[in-house]
Amino acid sequence: MDLTGLTGAILAYGEICDHCLGRMVGKRSFGLTNDQRGGALRISYFLVRNEPYRGHEGICWICQDFFEAIDEWADRVVSALKDIEFGTFLIGTRIPPLMAESEEMVWSDLTLSHAEPLKSEINREVGKAVSEKTGKEADLAHPDIVALLEPLSGTVEVQVKSVFFSGRYRKLERGIPQTHWHCRICRGKGCERCGFTGKQYQDSVEELIGRPAIGLFSAKGAVLHGAGREDIDARMIGTGRPFIMEMVSPNRRTIDLRKLEEAINEGAGGRVEVSLERWSRREDVETIKSDKAHKKYRILVEIEDLLSLSELQSALEALKGVTIEQRTPQRVAHRRADKIRERKVLDITYVGSKDDGFVLEVTGEAGLYIKELISGDHGRTRPSLAEILGRPVRVSCLDVIQVDSREEE
Numbered sequence: 054m055d056l057t058g059l060t061g062a063i064l065a066y067g068e069i070c071d072h073c074l075g076r077m078v079g080k081r082s083f084g085l086t087n088d089q090r091g092g093a094l095r096i097s098y099f100l101v102r103n104e105p106y107r108g109h110e111g112i113c114w115i116c117q118d119f120f121e122a123i124d125e126w127a128d129r130v131v132s133a134l135k136d137i138e139f140g141t142f143l144i145g146t147r148i149p150p151l152m153a154e155s156e157e158m159v160w161s162d163l164t165l166s167h168a169e170p171l172k173s174e175i176n177r178e179v180g181k182a183v184s185e186k187t188g189k190e191a192d193l194a195h196p197d198i199v200a201l202l203e204p205l206s207g208t209v210e211v212q213v214k215s216v217f218f219s220g221r222y223r224k225l226e227r228g229i230p231q232t233h234w235h236c237r238i239c240r241g242k243g244c245e246r247c248g249f250t251g252k253q254y255q256d257s258v259e260e261l262i263g264r265p266a267i268g269l270f271s272a273k274g275a276v277l278h279g280a281g282r283e284d285i286d287a288r289m290i291g292t293g294r295p296f297i298m299e300m301v302s303p304n305r306r307t308i309d310l311r312k313l314e315e316a317i318n319e320g321a322g323g324r325v326e327v328s329l330e331r332w333s334r335r336e337d338v339e340t341i342k343s344d345k346a347h348k349k350y351r352i353l354v355e356i357e358d359l360l361s362l363s364e365l366q367s368a369l370e371a372l373k374g375v376t377i378e379q380r381t382p383q384r385v386a387h388r389r390a391d392k393i394r395e396r397k398v399l400d401i402t403y404v405g406s407k408d409d410g411f412v413l414e415v416t417g418e419a420g421l422y423i424k425e426l427i428s429g430d431h432g433r434t435r436p437s438l439a440e441i442l443g444r445p446v447r448v449s450c451l452d453v454i455q456v457d458s459r460e461e462e
């Protein structure tokens with residue numbers, strides 16, 4: 054079918070605007086916008102047939118004359134973004150199914166393979182208008198903001214993309230979980246046991262870092278992504294643990310990292326300390342979560358009836374470089390699959406004695422359960438310090454002192 058024949062076939066469906074007419078052959082490159090192309094097709098159709106010209110009258114059966122309201126939609130977007138800081142944006146549209154079905158019917162009836170969908174023209178045209186009004190750029194890959202147009206209700210839904218920053222945290226106080234736990238009794242709803250907070254512990258590393266940050270970013274929430282986690286009763290000192298903080302739905306995005314760091318450290322009151330390193334992106338979260346870094350711990354162990362220090366030291370020698378078989382520890386068995394895993398003890402050394410026990414430093418592969426390496430966990434971890442010494446041994450205190458960074462790899 055030639056273009057005139059095709060134009061006639063499309064016009065036969067009913068009243069159609071130049072945008073929708075032009076889009077039917079949209080991906081053929083004419084160097085024109087859809088409405089220019091549609092207008093040209095219409096003119097040449099009447100010229101070739103030597104009939105009096107008739108322009109678009111009435112209401113377009115496909116888009117309901119959406120394109121006459123482009124400026125109005127752009128104003129709605131601008132007003133929806135009024136109090137939100139953003140550098141780049143993206144326009145999306147929830148095309149009502151009836152509109153999409155209308156044009157798809159024409160595509161398939163006339164076997165059109167170069168048509169452009171209504172959705173992409175709306176997104177592009179509203180995007181251009183918003184760009185002119187705000188001076189901001191559209192960004193398809195990493196927009197700060199997505200504005201979703203809802204033609205049926207005439208409203209705009211704004212999705213603000215998260216902001217991420219990364220650094221290391223040190224946890225200087227025991228008894229703080231890394232992320233917030235729901236109250237075991239009410240599961241977060243709030244009850245007498247938890248003082249109607251819904252929380253098992255009143256604070257977490259996530260909240261201690263997140264609370265001051267939420268204020269600065271004027272965000273809806275903060276989610277901590279850590280490179281592994283320490284036990285509640287372990288401190289995280291020394292090098293600190295790498296983390297990425299995700300600020301959910303922030304109204305502000307450009308914050309000075311040094312000021313942010315100060316605000317967090319001041320707000321956390323010495324219980325947690327952070328040093329911030331850089332801005333990050335969502336892709337970095339996967340990397341940090343899969344971190345296989347070696348961890349170094351300092352532990353205090355109690356040993357029943359130890360004969361001599363040299364007995365302890367030769368037992369430590371026997372563990373150095375050894376691969377340990379660990380069945381999932383009893384203390385976590387209720388929330389992790391029961392399996393046996395192998396992890397290596399890279400180093401284990403005696404560093405001193407205290408009234409209440411011996412201080413050791415242990416470096417292990419990621420995932421080595423330290424308390425069980427010492428106690429043996431009733432034979433579930435083998436070999437263990439208790440097994441080698443042939444007497445009960447337990448960890449009474451544990452700190453993480455080093456988490457190797459693998460960001461370079």
Ligand SMILES: [Zn+2]
Pocket residue numbers: 069070071072073074113114115116117118119
């Ligand atoms: Zn139309």
Ligand SMILES: [Zn+2]
Pocket residue numbers: 236237238239240241242243244245246247248249250251252
């Ligand atoms: Zn509760």
